[in-house]
Amino acid sequence: MNKEAWDISIESLNGGYGSHLVLRDFSAVMPAGTITTILGESGCGKTTLLRLLLGLNRPQSGRILFGGRDVCAMSDRQFHKLRRRFGVLFQDGALLSSLTLAENVALPLVEHTRLPRKVLRDAALRTLELVGLDKFADFYPGELSGGMRKRAGLARAIVTEPPVLFCDEPTSGLDPITAAQMDQLLLDMKACYPHMTTVVVTHDLGSVEHIAEHVLVLKEGRSAFSGSKEELYAADDPYLRRFLDRKYEESRRMAAPPLDSSVREALSEWLDD
Ligand SMILES: Nc1ncnc2c1ncn2[C@@H]1O[C@H](COP(=O)(O)OP(=O)(O)OP(=O)(O)O)[C@@H](O)[C@H]1O
Ligand SMILES: [Mg+2]
DSSP, rough: OOOOOOOOEEEEEEEETTTTEEEEEEEEEEESSEEEEEEOOOSHHHHHHHHHTSSOOOEEEEEEEEEEEGGGGSSSHHHHHTTTTTEEOOOOOOOOOTEEEEHHHHHHHHHOOOOOHHHHHHHHHHHHTTTGGGGTTTSGGGGGGGHHHHHHHHHHHHHHSSSSSESSTTHHHOOHHHHHHHHHHHHHHHHHOOOEEEEEOOOOOHHHHHSSSSSEEETTEEEEEEEOOHHHHHOOOHHHHHHHHTTTOOSSSOSSSSSHHHHHHHHHHHHHO
């Protein structure tokens, strides 16, 4: 359906929450038709960046261009229309618990088209097949494992064949085998939809190694690195090295026990009761 490949360009972006500026003068490019992974330590602004890209937050200044179109200059109505072309995999899959997998996956089509039920179900089944869950089409999310829910979330994100796919930590909370399957799925999506520009926020260096074609590293709301993973691995910047080599810092915590003696006494009374 969508044969366009969209670059995402971010220029001098300032944005956050009210007066709390999280991204500061942030610039980056996510090349069209590639998988870009976004890395950075907790609290550096990855989710905030995703929220700005999705239009859930509006920036204070700067530009965000999708295929050359600046969304910051768009009206809310224009942006909503553009957002139809975004697929989003939220961290926990964000499925509706009262709907089956097939109904969840068909939801974007139900909301935005007037297709007959049979066509909707077939579309959902075909997409579920892509993520290996067609046999579970009539299961409810509560009857699935966390990894299966993530895969179903991915099916729902791509059922409209969007030119842009955003994934927030697709492998977090998954065991290494299921995480590898999720990575493989993202590569399968890429093979199936070569025009899709995929943006993956992740803490998982194994995923980066496996799927990344382009890497961004954020540090305190600014860009600390932008390039290929080979360039990242070769970097000698101390922050990047600490990130990549998982260096341990000396503990800054106090040696003193954390609980006050009165709390401990009350606890032992309770335990001995
Ligand atoms: N809704 C909010 N209101 C105010 N400040 C927020 C809000 N959400 C996040 N922040 C702040 O924005 C900063 C960046 O948070 P963000 O969630 O973008 O980090 P992150 O890189 O996604 O971290 P993590 O890896 O832990 O998910 C933090 O200082 C956080 O306190
Ligand atoms: Mg986050």
